[in-house]
Amino acid sequence: MKKRKWNKILVVLWAMVTVMSFLSACGGNSAEKEDAETITVYLWSTNLYEKYAPYIQEQLPDINIEFVVGNNDLDFYKFLNENGGLPDIITCCRFSLHDASPLNDSLMDLSTTNAAGAVYDTYLNNFMNEDGSINWLPVCADAHGFVVNKDLFEKYDIPLPTDYESFVSACQAFDKVGIRGFTADYYYDYTCMETLQGLSASELSSVDGRKWRTTYSDPDNTKREGLDSVVWPEAFERMEQFIQDTGLNQDDLDRNYDDIVEMYQSGRLAMYFGTSAGVKMFQDQGINTTFLPFFQQNGEKWLMTTPYFQVALNRDLTQDETRRKKAMEVLSTMLSEDAQNRIISDGQDLLSYSQDVDLHLTEYMKDVKPVIEENHMYIRIASNDFFSVSKDVVSKMISGEYDAEQAYQSFNSQLLEEKSTSDNIVLDSQKSYSNRFHSSGGNAAYSAMANTLRGIYGTDVLIATGNSFTGNVLKAGYTEKMAGDMIMPNGLAAYSSKMSGAELKETIKNFVEGYEGGIIPFNRGSLPVVSGISVEVKENDNGYALSKVMKDGKKVQDNDTFTVTCLAIPKHMEAYPADENIVFDGGDTTVKDTWTAYVSDGDAILAEPEDYMTLR
Numbered sequence: 001m002k003k004r005k006w007n008k009i010l011v012v013l014w015a016m017v018t019v020m021s022f023l024s025a026c027g028g029n030s031a032e033k034e035d036a037e038t039i040t041v042y043l044w045s046t047n048l049y050e051k052y053a054p055y056i057q058e059q060l061p062d063i064n065i066e067f068v069v070g071n072n073d074l075d076f077y078k079f080l081n082e083n084g085g086l087p088d089i090i091t092c093c094r095f096s097l098h099d100a101s102p103l104n105d106s107l108m109d110l111s112t113t114n115a116a117g118a119v120y121d122t123y124l125n126n127f128m129n130e131d132g133s134i135n136w137l138p139v140c141a142d143a144h145g146f147v148v149n150k151d152l153f154e155k156y157d158i159p160l161p162t163d164y165e166s167f168v169s170a171c172q173a174f175d176k177v178g179i180r181g182f183t184a185d186y187y188y189d190y191t192c193m194e195t196l197q198g199l200s201a202s203e204l205s206s207v208d209g210r211k212w213r214t215t216y217s218d219p220d221n222t223k224r225e226g227l228d229s230v231v232w233p234e235a236f237e238r239m240e241q242f243i244q245d246t247g248l249n250q251d252d253l254d255r256n257y258d259d260i261v262e263m264y265q266s267g268r269l270a271m272y273f274g275t276s277a278g279v280k281m282f283q284d285q286g287i288n289t290t291f292l293p294f295f296q297q298n299g300e301k302w303l304m305t306t307p308y309f310q311v312a313l314n315r316d317l318t319q320d321e322t323r324r325k326k327a328m329e330v331l332s333t334m335l336s337e338d339a340q341n342r343i344i345s346d347g348q349d350l351l352s353y354s355q356d357v358d359l360h361l362t363e364y365m366k367d368v369k370p371v372i373e374e375n376h377m378y379i380r381i382a383s384n385d386f387f388s389v390s391k392d393v394v395s396k397m398i399s400g401e402y403d404a405e406q407a408y409q410s411f412n413s414q415l416l417e418e419k420s421t422s423d424n425i426v427l428d429s430q431k432s433y434s435n436r437f438h439s440s441g442g443n444a445a446y447s448a449m450a451n452t453l454r455g456i457y458g459t460d461v462l463i464a465t466g467n468s469f470t471g472n473v474l475k476a477g478y479t480e481k482m483a484g485d486m487i488m489p490n491g492l493a494a495y496s497s498k499m500s501g502a503e504l505k506e507t508i509k510n511f512v513e514g515y516e517g518g519i520i521p522f523n524r525g526s527l528p529v530v531s532g533i534s535v536e537v538k539e540n541d542n543g544y545a546l547s548k549v550m551k552d553g554k555k556v557q558d559n560d561t562f563t564v565t566c567l568a569i570p571k572h573m574e575a576y577p578a579d580e581n582i583v584f585d586g587g588d589t590t591v592k593d594t595w596t597a598y599v600s601d602g603d604a605i606l607a608e609p610e611d612y613m614t615l616r
Contacts, residue, residue, distance in 0.1 A: 031438045038436050038525075039063060039326050040087040041334075042070035042077075042471065044309050046490040046569060048091075049467045051342040054522035059333050063326050066436060066525040069467040069488045074099045075384075076470075076485050081106050083476040084432075088317060088327050089334075091309040096383035097127065097217030098225075100136060100312075107135040108313040113328070115335055122375045123353040125210065127310070130218055138307035140340045141351040141377055143291075144194055145303050145368065147278040150288040152179065152270045164295040168245040174270050175247065180263065182246045184273035186398060187256045193390035194304050194380055195273060198294040199242055200235035201302035201378035213381065226412040233408050238297060239397060240404040248398045277345040279364040291364060293371045303368060305351070305377040308343045311335075351377065389414045425477035427599045432475040433609055437525045442613035445473040449486065450531035451607035453591070456598050457494060457565045461504060461533055463511055464567035465519050466526040468492055468591070473606065483599045487592040494565055494591050495573050495584035501560035503582055504533075509546045510577065511566075512537055517575025518568070524615055536614045547616075567591055 041056075043049060046069045053067040068087065070076060072094050080086050086106055110116045111134040116124065119137060127136050146161075153160055153170070156177055161167035171181030184191050203209055212228040215221065242248075255263075263269035265285065271292075282289040293301040311334060317324040333339055337357040341350055349365045350357065351372060361369050371377075393411045396402040402410060435445040449469045454462040468488050478486070499507065511528040512535070514520030521527045521544050527537065533556065536548035549556045566573065566584065578584065587594070598604055 030440065034064070034438055035434070035436050036323070037064050038066050039089065039323070039330050040066045040068065040436075040471075041089040041330065042068045042087045042091060044070060044072040044091045044093050046467055046488060048309075048343065049526075050519070052339060053526075054520075055339055055342050056330065056333050057523045059336075059339075060329060063330065064525070065330060065523065067467075067523075068435065068469075068471045069490065070470050071485045071489050073485070074103070076482070078102050079476075079482050079485075080471070080474070083474040085472040085474050086314050086316075087471065088314050088323075089330060090312045090314075093306070093309045094382055094384070094387070095136070095307070095310045096381060096386070097129070097136070098381075098383040098385075101217070101221075103312070104129065104133075104135055106315055108315050108318060109133040110135065110137060110313065115328075115331055118335075118354045118356040120353055120355060120375060123377070123379060126213070126379050130214065130220065136310040136312045137335070138310055138353045138379065139335060140308055140343060140357070141303075141305035141353060141379075142308055142344075142348070143276045143303050143305055143351055143365070143368075143377070144198070144274065145276070145294060146182075146271050146292040147264070147274045147276075147282070148271050148290050148292050149264060149267070149269070149282075150290050152267060154288075158270075160290075161292060161295060163299060164297050167295050170270070171246050179267070180247075180269045182271045182273075183248065183252050183255065183260065183263070183269060185255050185257045185260045186248070186252045186395065187254060189387045189391035191273060192394035193382070193386055194306075195242070196235065196239050196390055196394055197380055198273075198302070198304040198378070199238045199296075200231070201294055201304065201376075202296045202298055202300045203231050203234065204381075205302075205378055206231070216381070216383075224416050224418065226416045227408065232412075233404070236397075236404040236408045236411075239394065239407070243398055250399045253395050253398055275345070275348070276365055277348050280346065280348075283364070290367050293368050293376070300376065301368075301371045302376045302378050303371055305379055306382070307353070307379065353377075385415055423479035423481065424602075426480045426602050427478040427483045427604050427606075429473060429475055429478065429606055431473070431606075433473040435469070435471045435473075437527070439524070439615040441611035442527075443525070443529060444609040445469065445471065446529040447531065447609035447612055448473050448606050450529045450612075451610060452605075453567070453595065454531040454565070455607060456594060457496070458563075459496065459532070459565040460562040461564045462531040462567070463508060463564065464529045464531075465511065465569075465572065466521060466528055467519065468529065468567045478599070480596060480600055483604075484592055484596045487595050489592065491569050492567055492591040493570055493573070494567055494587045494594065496563065496565045496587070497582055497584045498561065498563050499582055500558060501556040501562070502558035504560075504562050504564060505546070505549050505556060505558075507564065507566070507582070508533075508535060508549055512544050512546045514543065515575070515577055518572040527613065527615070530612050531610075534610075534612050534614075536616065538616050 049069055057065050116134050127134050158170050158173045161170050174181035208230045216225045260272050276291050279289045279291050293303050317327045349361050389411055393407050397407050433444040433448050435443055437443045446469045450462050450464050470486055534550045538545045538547050
């Protein structure tokens, strides 16, 4: 009798173990299935996270896309690549083939795809490797040229410029009436760089110019490449002449964007170098404004353009045909006309490099329509070296320290100079954590970051928007720069408050379900990250709903008290619907600065991740 009863117990125990093993296996298989079905897309700016990413996910409901706000820096992707963390799809704005060349062996060749075939050859040639392969494609253009106050021209009866000579004449005429004809925000590296190139766009787009550019960007070129002796000496001569013709001086090097806008609004400046978005901005303020191109000294007209970003795909996708097809669907949607319309700034026309996107110019760009129709949209050379060296050399030309010959020699020697790579390791991560979201647990990489930051801020609970962190935590040695790049780059800030359990639940509800002016989660990967508590969230036809908040395995009670830190960008927290009982104190430093200060001592240790979310 006893023996039979004991056998029954063994059978029950065996059955329980079997069920638990099955459930465990199912959990593991479920996570693996979610990983296999997910396509990761790294966006270079959080602006793309708000309208662009939700649109793409909406068009592809059967594909789970993990959108990450990465960094606008190819060094960031080189680090991910070297440590096994390169995402499926990469976007980058500060880009050049020269800087991207170390990634080429890890990227798909897109030269035979429909996406590449749609790009005008004029622009596609800027992305072609010497063997004819193409790893990167440009999306629509951010047009840069001259923002012009037509009211001032009419008031003083000065003709609008139509070529370089009339541009200079206008500057001289305004000088006689005490108004600055032209200046720009030469405080910034990109203004220095784009002026230098824009003045010589026709020559840099010539046969000689393309030849040098191909050599400079050649991924197989293992030595550092300087300037050529055909195109570039004349480019510096044109820059020197432009400085003289416009009266640029030492004071202009201290002017930032706000300074230029104030001068323009007050009628003290007739023209400045900027983007076409300025036209609508000033017209809305009642200032009759138009947009003009760079006038070349050979009579041609060119616009300086910056692709809002370049996009590339991970070559590993070719090892799995199902995943490759999904990624190509995502790429096609990213490059579609409707998606590109969600990239451009308010008031800007969609200037696409693709033949598949129709050209519809508004009144803001009507004066440069012939330039666009001639495909005179120069794509800037934007390697990291060009940014930094342009700032140094052009600044010294404007201040009078360099003439054209000295500027050319300095620029060339700085490009050829070997760079030091002896950065110290400040964070030695002994484990790696994936940033793939799992329905049971959440995002392990983000949890490790959130748990660590909760300790740094000394708070009971930390809530972070889904775009706060930049992807996988890698088993690698992080330099201070790479460690800093673990935090979303666009001004993520920390806001603290003391609140009751009821207020905490309401706060989490707002982050999970979204609120006007904040991030509204559009897929599971965009849900917030929490630390110090765990939450249960239900997915429904309208998005997501918070159903439970737990602390140490118990439901949070309304009369509990907590210190809470929320991580979000300022504009989202400014729109937060807080009542009079909840007051958020914003810190004076960004999360990135706080994090960098923490790791810079070299003793930083990452916290272990926890299962913080169950999605049903």
